[in-house]
Amino acid sequence: MTGIDDPRASGTEGYNFAYLDEATKRMIRRAILKAVAIPGHQIPFGAREMPLPYGWGTGGIQVTAAILGPADVLKVIDQGADDTTNAISIRRFFTRVAGVATTESTAEASIIQTRHRIPEKALREDQVIVYQVPQPEPLSKLEPRRAETERLHALADYGLMHVRLYEDIARLGHIAKAYDYPVMVNGRYLMSPSPIPAFDNPKMDRMPALQLFGAGREKRIYAIPPYTPVRSLDFEDHPFRPIRAPHACALCGSTESYLDEVLTDDAGGRMFVCSDTDYCGERQVAVAQEAAE
């Protein structure tokens, strides 16, 4: 963990605190508040150019920049890992422009910006999770016209998505969506959970932490307030089932976490390990301590 420096003294020359100018922050803050008031509804916002390319989470970065203060402790994960280039770049960016403390520990963080995972450790009321979203519109592949998807959301007409999922069942016997599996928020709005594995969807349901979503290229913000019902779309005869690889983690032995399959050598050797590196590391320490006692 880095220390909290005075934000104005820690390399922010030429930048406002947290990079964005105050008018942009106000505009994003107003969008966030309306997003919280209308759970699951996408709010357009005037996204700004950021000093990182699209695909690097510029939507999530703008949401984080609009909420972040000097007392926050920021964790950034990419596919569950704190040590990828993307996660490190975003952490460095906020250290530079806001002098904010960072951590790899889920428990120590007050704000968690994430790409493609929800941490294994249950989040608390005093935490906010910010998702990076490439495509906020769950109907985009079924209805490319923006005006038409807005109309469908207004009518809560989600028949297109039900048909799409039911076609999977008819063809394959199950719903083939392993990522970005659509959810209903508070029984009203169909929402993209971002490309997290469907395994993570149940963590969104009645989560004590506030969940915010930022899409930079598509210029949309949406939110799920704490303790809000989030249901993965399914059918009575084909209930939603979160799927994980049927293995234990090769490093910590967890049989509950979401696993990544990694190659171990050139000869095709492979193993399954936790995708959440903080969770896995903590468990490895705990297992080693137990063995030593």
Added chain:
Amino acid sequence: MTPLSPGFADPVLDAQACFRAVLEAMSRPGRVVVAGAALRPPAPLCRAAAAVLLTLADADTPLWSDAGANAEAWLRFHCGAAFVTAPDHAAFVLATGTPPALDALQPGSEEQPQRGATLVVQVASLGAGHGWRLTGPGIEHEHRLAVTGAPGGFLAAWAMNRARFPRGVDVVLCAEDRLAALPRTVAIQEG
């Protein structure tokens, strides 16, 4: 004319702290948070309402107010607020006295419900632990919120506001340096 009292001592960090307080309040309806404790806005503007507007209002957000010339001059100076005379044209509605009826404010459309107004209304006091019973998104079981000096007939008007979801008005109740929020999703029953 007396000189204007200052706005936020640190416009950047004080606005951030106030925004997080409002975000907490909107995310957990009925929870009472502190905002603007160090402000000295002109009467009849209370500190929390002043802080909310300094944080969120600017030239892009039409503002309707009943707070009178001194308060409006202060808001115009510190946040560049653009005042309008018709409440239904306002993004923010500031009521220090009896507010306009909820159904007289901008509710947004079915496609763009985010255009629904935010009503910032001053009440006599806010307390937690007893009073109204709040349920809905942001609330695990039930939040209690004690409001004295709420506008007459507010709960009946609120039920109608809630019934037109996703259209509707969101409310921030302010008293001294305390505030609580009522997003349009929240259900309120008499305590």
